[in-house]
Amino acid sequence: xxxxxxxxxxxxxxxxxxxxxxxxxxxxxxxxxxxxxxxxxxxxxxxxxxxxxxxxxxxxxxxxxxxxxxxxxxxxxxxxxxxxxxxxxxxxxxxxxxxxxxxxxxxxxxxxxx
Amino acid sequence: xxxxxxxxxxxxxxxxxxxxxxxxxxxxxxxxxxxxxxxxxxxxxxxxxxxxxxxxxxxxxxxxxxxxxxxxxxxxxxxxxxxxxxxxxxxxxxxxxxxxxxxxxxxxxxxx
Numbered sequence: 138x139x140x141x142x143x144x145x146x147x148x149x150x151x152x153x154x155x156x157x158x159x160x161x162x163x164x165x166x167x168x169x170x171x172x173x174x175x176x177x178x179x180x181x182x183x184x185x186x187x188x189x190x191x192x193x194x195x196x197x198x199x200x201x202x203x204x205x206x207x208x209x210x211x212x213x214x215x216x217x218x219x220x221x222x223x224x225x226x227x228x229x230x231x232x233x234x235x236x237x238x239x240x241x242x243x244x245x246x247x248x249x250x251x
Numbered sequence: 252x253x254x255x256x257x258x259x260x261x262x263x264x265x266x267x268x269x270x271x272x273x274x275x276x277x278x279x280x281x282x283x284x285x286x287x288x289x290x291x292x293x294x295x296x297x298x299x300x301x302x303x304x305x306x307x308x309x310x311x312x313x314x315x316x317x318x319x320x321x322x323x324x325x326x327x328x329x330x331x332x333x334x335x336x337x338x339x340x341x342x343x344x345x346x347x348x349x350x351x352x353x354x355x356x357x358x359x360x361x362x363x
Contacts, residue, residue, distance in 0.1 A: 139294070139296070141294075170350060170351075172351075172353075179353060179354075179355065180289075180295070180338075180351075180353035181353070182350040182351065182352065185350060193349075193350055195350060227294045227295070229294070229295075229351075239285075239297040239300065240295075240297065240351060241297070242294030242295045242296065243294055244293065244294055245293075245294050
């Protein structure tokens, strides 16, 4: 158990819909990362927050957005869903920003868009 | 982040040592070498990291070549639970909040 929790575990929805994925980092971790894992693209970094502020953006679509709240939990919002958005979405957290800090991953949310 | 090259797959027998290679010929002086693994149906898990010297922890050892252009993750006695995809990743220590850039990794199969 990494200490990072993600809800829900599974999500099935239809094209065009909007969903929210939730992540609670390990106690004391200020940095939250979101990653997407699909069969054709592998594991890809989406976005990172540190202490409530956006720090880095990766291959995140404009239809996707995220935020980190004062209690440090984070939400990833996916809208106008397409079939290709079906994937595993992982959240990770780390204590600080430094590049050598290890990241702790949650169990993931499996999103299926029908 | 600089690129790494790993074999697509490797096979080992239970209780034998496993040496997982990684080439990173364009590594910079400020890049840390990280290893993560992903067990089936789980999120990635940190294994070990190092900069210049060899490193040991309870999970594995990391052997870094003198020129730092390659490294080897060593699992001293493979167990069935070690079957996973192993990712070798370079992270710049100077870049705050650097993301993990995952490649294809090496799929390790452990035979009983």
